[in-house]
Amino acid sequence: MECSLSWYPSDFPSPAAFRKKLLLLFTMLLLWVYIFYSCTALCLSVPSLGQEEHGAARHRSGGAGISELKAKLLLRGQQQEAGDRDGLAFRSASRDLLQEDTIELTEESPTALSGHSLKPFDLNLSSYGAKKLPQAIIIGVKKGGTRALLEFLRVHPDIRAVGAEPHFFDRHYDKGMEWYKDLMPKTLDGQITMEKTPSYFVTKEVAARIYAMSKDAKLIVVVRDPVTRAISDYTQTLSKKPDIPSFESLTFKNRTTGLIDTSWSAIQIGIYAKHLENWLQYFPMHQILFVSGERLISDPSGELGKVQDFLGLKRIITDKHFYFNKTKGFPCLKKPEGSSKPHCLGKTKGRTHPNIDPEVVQRLRDFYRPFNMKFYQMTGQNFGWD
Numbered sequence: 001m002e003c004s005l006s007w008y009p010s011d012f013p014s015p016a017a018f019r020k021k022l023l024l025l026f027t028m029l030l031l032w033v034y035i036f037y038s039c040t041a042l043c044l045s046v047p048s049l050g051q052e053e054h055g056a057a058r059h060r061s062g063g064a065g066i067s068e069l070k071a072k073l074l075l076r077g078q079q080q081e082a083g084d085r086d087g088l089a090f091r092s093a094s095r096d097l098l099q100e101d102t103i104e105l106t107e108e109s110p111t112a113l114s115g116h117s118l119k120p121f122d123l124n125l126s127s128y129g130a131k132k133l134p135q136a137i138i139i140g141v142k143k144g145g146t147r148a149l150l151e152f153l154r155v156h157p158d159i160r161a162v163g164a165e166p167h168f169f170d171r172h173y174d175k176g177m178e179w180y181k182d183l184m185p186k187t188l189d190g191q192i193t194m195e196k197t198p199s200y201f202v203t204k205e206v207a208a209r210i211y212a213m214s215k216d217a218k219l220i221v222v223v224r225d226p227v228t229r230a231i232s233d234y235t236q237t238l239s240k241k242p243d244i245p246s247f248e249s250l251t252f253k254n255r256t257t258g259l260i261d262t263s264w265s266a267i268q269i270g271i272y273a274k275h276l277e278n279w280l281q282y283f284p285m286h287q288i289l290f291v292s293g294e295r296l297i298s299d300p301s302g303e304l305g306k307v308q309d310f311l312g313l314k315r316i317i318t319d320k321h322f323y324f325n326k327t328k329g330f331p332c333l334k335k336p337e338g339s340s341k342p343h344c345l346g347k348t349k350g351r352t353h354p355n356i357d358p359e360v361v362q363r364l365r366d367f368y369r370p371f372n373m374k375f376y377q378m379t380g381q382n383f384g385w386d
């Protein structure tokens with residue numbers, strides 16, 4: 001009688017064959033998981049897919065919108081970035097004493113500059129799209145409320161902005177356009193790239209340089225009562241150098257004659273009409289938007305509405321995004337979904353100003369009045385400083 005060496009039934013696969021089948025099954029499973037993840041990523045990177053499905057419902061930005069799904073995902077990414085920026089603001093508190101918003105550009109800190117988060121989720125999203133030169137720039141004015149405006153605008157899913165001030169057109173122009181572009185965050189079709197550097201407005205060469213980059217660039221200037229702006233500017237310098245002379249003594253060339261020292265930058269920056277004349281040699285008025293620094297505090301959503309219109313974006317940032325923080329004394333962003341805390345600007349914004357001799361303040365008001373009138377006339381807007 002023939003005896004079988006195996007105890008297996010004859011119709012059952014041998015252990016080797018069984019292992020082979022198991023391996024095949026496992027490989028197929030891995031393949032499926034890989035294909036599934038590749039497809040998900042691909043769907044997110046192809047603009048037309050989501051747009052065709054949600055054509056009617058999606059919002060548009062200058063004719064080229066992104067799908068709502070991507071907008072939501074990006075918003076989540078940006079909200080995470082806002083969290084990171086909070087961290088950045090905290091970390092930069094001591095640096096702020098020296099440079100406020102300005103981070104000197106070094107090769108070592110490109111991510112801090114572009115406000116990129118390095119979390120895996122963001123990495124996924126921000127690895128799509130391409131870096132572009134900015135289509136819109138907040139060019140001024142120093143202490144006008146430029147940081148508040150930029151942070152509020154970053155809530156919009158169609159805006160991506162550099163966190164710190166690049167100072168490309170006034171300090172780093174010799175580094176070239178590629179260097180500048182490389183600082184920018186990646187954007188998808190329909191998204192606007194932005195940056196803010198408040199010193200651009202008062203730097204003679206900048207208008208021609210921005211024009212050379214793009215004659216279609218949209219320019220935003222946040223203006224504030226030049227007298228309070230000058231005091232704010234002085235307060236900032238005082239916080240870094242407590243030994244500087246008093247505001248009153250710096251204001252005058254000669255206190256007895258009452259001659260104002262217009263060479264002092266704190267005074268000079270506020271002569272808006274003079275600076276604007278230079279910009280109008282390159283850009284038409286309709287390409288420049290003037291935001292009221294005062295209304296940015298009293299009615300942030302109203303002012304943001306105008307900015308979104310100017311940028312050709314849907315009004316997504318509304319009063320629902322703000323609340324007035326009594327302790328801070330300023331409007332702040334409500335806490336984004338999934339974030340634990342609301343977003344107010346850091347300690348260097350909203351400093352207490354020193355008391356200035358009322359006579360000096362009055363003298364400055366008289367000094368600025370004709371320039372303010374000229375500025376109202378040029379812009380067709382009365383900012384109500386007088």
Ligand SMILES: Nc1ncnc2c1ncn2[C@@H]1O[C@H](COP(=O)(O)OS(=O)(=O)O)[C@@H](OP(=O)(O)O)[C@H]1O
Pocket residue numbers: 100101141142143144145146147148198231232233235293296297330331332345348349350351
């Ligand atoms: N929401 C909100 N929170 C805090 N601060 C606000 C806000 N909106 C406008 N401002 C005003 O912004 C002033 C600082 O202006 P900038 O951001 O342009 O300053 S800087 O040039 O970038 O240093 C800052 O000036 P100071 O009050 O003199 O510190 C603020 O008055």
